[in-house]
């Protein structure tokens with residue numbers, strides 16, 4: 653059951669492994685969490701609505717993911733863009749991941765995708781944001797805006813359970 657408990661990942665300082673038992677947490681900026689993955693808001697965003705999607709398991713590399721985890725994360729990335737479009741109306745997105753510290757990963761030991769909403773002319777916006785990114789109210793306001801859409805998902809719950817069954821081994 654290490655998969656579900658995430659025992660291997662209970663490292664101090666891993667934001668993705670913190671507060672595993674809480675589906676949502678404004679303190680930890682956790683928008684969504686199930687047995688397969690978690691969605692967090694980046695505390696040090698490049699833009700408003702900068703989200704992080706990570707597998708529940710504390711793994712560092714793409715090849716560590718099961719097919720089920722890959723599929724669940726891909727679906728969640730899509731869902732995040734839908735929710736961000738609805739609330740923040742960005743003109744586009746940068747979505748990707750940094751593998752390894754040399755590639756710029758802030759927390760290289762726990763794989764995570766970045767979703768950065770983009771707006772026309774947001775270079776100026778990002779400069780402005782850099783000055784306010786230490787103000788927590790700004791992020792918390794966006795958190796409150798987004799979290800209801802991550803809460804209301806009965807169909808998604810069923811899907812996650814299926815994903816878990818597929819990707820869990822009987823060891």
Ligand SMILES: [Zn+2]
Pocket residue numbers: 661662663666667668669709710711761762
């Ligand atoms: Zn972790």
